Amino acid sequence: MSASVIEPTSSRRAARQEDGNRPALKVEGLWKIFGPKADKILGTPDAQLSRKELQSKTGCLAAVKDVSFEVARGEVFVVMGLSGSGKSTLVRLLTRLIEPSAGTVTIDGEDVTQASKTKLRTLRRNHMAMVFQQFGLLPHRKVIDNVAYGLEVRGEGKAARLARAQEMVDLVGLSGYERSFPDQLSGGMQQRVGLARALAVDPEVLLFDEPFSALDPLIRRDMQNEVCRLHEEVGKTMIFITHDLQEALKLGDRILIMRDGEIVQIGTPAEVVANPADDYVRDFVSEVPRSHVLTLRYVVRPPRPGEELDGPVMQADRIVRDAAQQVLRSSQPVRVFDGEDFLGVVDDDDILRVVVAEEAP
Amino acid sequence: MSTVTSARERKAGPAVKPPASSTEARSASVLSTLRRQWRRTLLVAVVLLWVVLWAVLHGTQTLEIGGADKTDVHLWLNSVRDAFDSARTNSAFFEYVVQPITDGVNGLVTFLQSLFSQGTATRPVPQVGWLGVVALLAWLTFTFAGIRSMILVAVCVLLFGFFGYWQQSIDTLIVTFVTVVLCAVVGLPLGIWMARSKRASSVLTPVLDLMQTLPSFAYLAPLALVFGIGPAAAIVTTIIYSLPPLVRITEHGIRNVSPTTLEAVTSMGGTAWQTLVKVQLPMARRTIVVGINQCTMAALSMATIAALINGPGLGQPVLQSLQSLDVGGAFVSGLAIVLMAVMLDRTTTAASERSVVAARFQKRSRSGLMPGPKRRVTIVTIGAVLAGVAVYLSHSYLALAQFPASPDLGSPLASAVSNATQWVVNTFAGFTGWLKDTVTAALVDPLQSLLAQAPWWVMVIVLLGVALALGGLRAAAVTVVCEAVILGTGLWNESMKTLATTLVATLLVIVAAMALGVWMGRSKIVDSAIRPILDALQTIPSFVYLVPALALFGPTRFTAIIAAFCYGVPIATKLVADGIRGVSPVTVEASESMGTTSWQMISKVQLPMSRSAVVLAANQGLLYVLSMVVVGGLVGGGGLGYLVVAGFSQSQLFGKGLAAGIAITALGVMLDRITKYTAARLGRD
Numbered sequence A: 001m002s003a004s005v006i007e008p009t010s011s012r013r014a015a016r017q018e019d020g021n022r023p024a025l026k027v028e029g030l031w032k033i034f035g036p037k038a039d040k041i042l043g044t045p046d047a048q049l050s051r052k053e054l055q056s057k058t059g060c061l062a063a064v065k066d067v068s069f070e071v072a073r074g075e076v077f078v079v080m081g082l083s084g085s086g087k088s089t090l091v092r093l094l095t096r097l098i099e100p101s102a103g104t105v106t107i108d109g110e111d112v113t114q115a116s117k118t119k120l121r122t123l124r125r126n127h128m129a130m131v132f133q134q135f136g137l138l139p140h141r142k143v144i145d146n147v148a149y150g151l152e153v154r155g156e157g158k159a160a161r162l163a164r165a166q167e168m169v170d171l172v173g174l175s176g177y178e179r180s181f182p183d184q185l186s187g188g189m190q191q192r193v194g195l196a197r198a199l200a201v202d203p204e205v206l207l208f209d210e211p212f213s214a215l216d217p218l219i220r221r222d223m224q225n226e227v228c229r230l231h232e233e234v235g236k237t238m239i240f241i242t243h244d245l246q247e248a249l250k251l252g253d254r255i256l257i258m259r260d261g262e263i264v265q266i267g268t269p270a271e272v273v274a275n276p277a278d279d280y281v282r283d284f285v286s287e288v289p290r291s292h293v294l295t296l297r298y299v300v301r302p303p304r305p306g307e308e309l310d311g312p313v314m315q316a317d318r319i320v321r322d323a324a325q326q327v328l329r330s331s332q333p334v335r336v337f338d339g340e341d342f343l344g345v346v347d348d349d350d351i352l353r354v355v356v357a358e359e360a361p
Numbered sequence B: 001m002s003t004v005t006s007a008r009e010r011k012a013g014p015a016v017k018p019p020a021s022s023t024e025a026r027s028a029s030v031l032s033t034l035r036r037q038w039r040r041t042l043l044v045a046v047v048l049l050w051v052v053l054w055a056v057l058h059g060t061q062t063l064e065i066g067g068a069d070k071t072d073v074h075l076w077l078n079s080v081r082d083a084f085d086s087a088r089t090n091s092a093f094f095e096y097v098v099q100p101i102t103d104g105v106n107g108l109v110t111f112l113q114s115l116f117s118q119g120t121a122t123r124p125v126p127q128v129g130w131l132g133v134v135a136l137l138a139w140l141t142f143t144f145a146g147i148r149s150m151i152l153v154a155v156c157v158l159l160f161g162f163f164g165y166w167q168q169s170i171d172t173l174i175v176t177f178v179t180v181v182l183c184a185v186v187g188l189p190l191g192i193w194m195a196r197s198k199r200a201s202s203v204l205t206p207v208l209d210l211m212q213t214l215p216s217f218a219y220l221a222p223l224a225l226v227f228g229i230g231p232a233a234a235i236v237t238t239i240i241y242s243l244p245p246l247v248r249i250t251e252h253g254i255r256n257v258s259p260t261t262l263e264a265v266t267s268m269g270g271t272a273w274q275t276l277v278k279v280q281l282p283m284a285r286r287t288i289v290v291g292i293n294q295c296t297m298a299a300l301s302m303a304t305i306a307a308l309i310n311g312p313g314l315g316q317p318v319l320q321s322l323q324s325l326d327v328g329g330a331f332v333s334g335l336a337i338v339l340m341a342v343m344l345d346r347t348t349t350a351a352s353e354r355s356v357v358a359a360r361f362q363k364r365s366r367s368g369l370m371p372g373p374k375r376r377v378t379i380v381t382i383g384a385v386l387a388g389v390a391v392y393l394s395h396s397y398l399a400l401a402q403f404p405a406s407p408d409l410g411s412p413l414a415s416a417v418s419n420a421t422q423w424v425v426n427t428f429a430g431f432t433g434w435l436k437d438t439v440t441a442a443l444v445d446p447l448q449s450l451l452a453q454a455p456w457w458v459m460v461i462v463l464l465g466v467a468l469a470l471g472g473l474r475a476a477a478v479t480v481v482c483e484a485v486i487l488g489t490g491l492w493n494e495s496m497k498t499l500a501t502t503l504v505a506t507l508l509v510i511v512a513a514m515a516l517g518v519w520m521g522r523s524k525i526v527d528s529a530i531r532p533i534l535d536a537l538q539t540i541p542s543f544v545y546l547v548p549a550l551a552l553f554g555p556t557r558f559t560a561i562i563a564a565f566c567y568g569v570p571i572a573t574k575l576v577a578d579g580i581r582g583v584s585p586v587t588v589e590a591s592e593s594m595g596t597t598s599w600q601m602i603s604k605v606q607l608p609m610s611r612s613a614v615v616l617a618a619n620q621g622l623l624y625v626l627s628m629v630v631v632g633g634l635v636g637g638g639g640l641g642y643l644v645v646a647g648f649s650q651s652q653l654f655g656k657g658l659a660a661g662i663a664i665t666a667l668g669v670m671l672d673r674i675t676k677y678t679a680a681r682l683g684r685d
């Protein structure tokens, strides 16, 4: 609920952070209120009302309320929440497809909220790209021309942009379909086109608004793997919107959970599952197989007196499921280290408690 | 008790304080019932008052004036005309604004005529003779619409020639073509602008509404006044009539481009211009072509009517035949117009379908204008060469320049039709006469008497009351203004006569449209059988409807009613059918599961739920009928239409004709607004 939860360094892939500490994206005090006279509400006590109260009192709807967070370079940052919680609005505020009511968004050191029209256009052309739930492809253009569109509007020569587009088409696995029209492709393939189109402009930040919700589960899993693979290959910063917790846990380095426009919790998948900030989040994560998410950090305990401390050594960010076999095989408790620091031990009981607990909730 | 009261009260209006006792509650509920029923109460009261006052006062204060009588207004309008005529030579506005437009358009039309249809002083035949024209048209259609359209066009154009209307047909094509090009030049940017700017849309929409409500007959005279009699005025009239559908459809097409796609494009940093050219226009392409098709059909329809102000083309022979009651001649020239309509409709539709396919092919093979397989390109090239040769030959040889006089299909067809009509009329005289007399005696005469024989002030109140009861305050306000205008024209009595005819025809239209529409709405098979017929009827220009009506019923008021009926039924029927079809299938299923009979289903579920569609059908029916009733002035329809026609032919009646045009407009706006507001109200609650 508070910004203090933000710990970019605790991210699994924090090592990727390249140039110093400057985050790829920084959001401070972002607000969006829809409705007539929305500007007049900010700064008054009304702004603190809950969404429902505000709506019945003023007819305005606070879609995003005072949201702040930072995303590190190369991080996959997932925003999740129920329908209507303001996710799409938030991601559109980042590129100013919707004008914010207050707050700042900084991408790559550029303040998006203050940018002039031309500046904003340059930012959109070069620094960020978005993938949409409903694809948003141009039906009258072939796949290759769809992918090249972003390059075309920023004025790149035909040969160069077609070559680049072809590269992207190959990258997302659509080779051979360059000359098809979108309506000749399946949903999954269309979204691959959307993905290629976004990647083609080589943006700093990739934004995804529920890109796979319109796809059926098998294809969705395919596409998730595809995003993982692409992230390994191109290492872009990604902001990923979803309402599917599995997806969030699978892709996210960190997860932001929203409710009624407000941040409820920000943390790594393990943090969120281990220490839900409130009942809303607890509800969300109750179905999650904890052993797939929790790391040893969350099961470790201080050694009991008399316990032998010469078992195998493991790092604290090992996922429980991955560590289980080894722990169970070892006759002594496993010693858990965070880097050089000794955190404690984990034995068979501790592991089983996690695994069994989720089967009999 | 208190909760019940407050619940009921909230319905009546939150401003009322909660009643203290139960008696007050009861009186409040009576009041609220009355308030809910006030429309019906008012309507009944107005009708009662009307009948009573009519019974007592009929024949007095009717403001009737004789056929040749002129009021001051009419004389003043005559003098306005004279002022215009003299201003034409010595006013800056005319010299620098109107005259260039007039000369430009006239010059363009004359130039095209000298190319394709008429000889000039120096050359008795057009530059390109009939063979060249046929070849050119065939090649163009083949290129843009395909082989089937090409055959259709070639056959139709040759038929025009064999009917004896070669020159008029090509003139009609020229006028239609020039109009559509001008409409596209003006209309496409307008439509785009309206799609992109809410303000532009809210300013221009009422203007387009007005342009579409105005009966075309009404603005012929004023435009002729400004642009002079001839092609320029005819083309401006035609533009006014055919521009709105193009603008609207363009706006609609651009507005309906998927918002997700637009958002995606914006997120990539496209400029407004890039978005328009690369995304919106290509995606709206199909819709825009439909707009062009509508525009073309409207242009053809109006171009024939513009014969009244000497617009060139097929309207001329129809008009002459109608005026001399020559059914055979009217039939042949009318048939030519119908063929032309079919030809243009089919061709533009085929071209639009082709354009979608072409857009896909074009990218694949960069072959310039002509997409598709190589073979096609070859054929088109060969076709171009052949057309060029034909043009050259027809330019050089008289026989290929002047359409051959034989075989003459026109005269035999005309006399055959005349004989057939004669036979039909003689054989069925009993039936047609009976029909005519019955409807006239049972509907037209009583209603006309009620409307036109009542004192004018009674009718003013009655119309106002009806407008208030049906359409609410705004409708009443419009009605007051329109009544004032009609009174101002000095043609109150004539207007009431026209209103009576219009109402009778509309009533018939609504009855037929409800019966047919319900039938179509309830059965897919019926719908697919009848809809193509209605579509075809709708493409026929209004003028042509007069021909069969005249043939069967001779020149009377009833003829105009029948023509108006036939003209109004297709559109109204389609609207009713769509309304019935639009009733949620879940609701229909639910009522079916409760054991509803078909009749109950129609009367209790489908009609009530689609009542706003029915009123909309009435609205469109009314406007169509009104425009036709007025044109009916040509065939003995009387009323305002006759005055308009007389105004064109007799110089001293010009002012009166112009006043009649204004009265028609006021009548049209009044009827339109009343029905529109009624439909809106019914749609709301």
Ligand SMILES: Nc1ncnc2c1ncn2[C@@H]1O[C@H](COP(=O)(O)OP(=O)(O)OP(=O)(O)O)[C@@H](O)[C@H]1O
Pocket: A034, A035, A061, A062, A063, A081, A082, A083, A084, A085, A086, A087, A088, A089, A090, A243
């Ligand atoms: N243009 C708008 N005008 C008014 N209210 C809006 C507008 N756009 C969104 N809202 C409201 O803002 C709230 C948040 O909407 P948003 O689309 O951001 O939710 P979401 O989390 O993306 O939901 P979903 O998962 O259904 O996509 C919703 O209550 C929505 O009704």
Ligand SMILES: [Mg+2]
Pocket: A087, A088, A089, A210
């Ligand atoms: Mg959303």
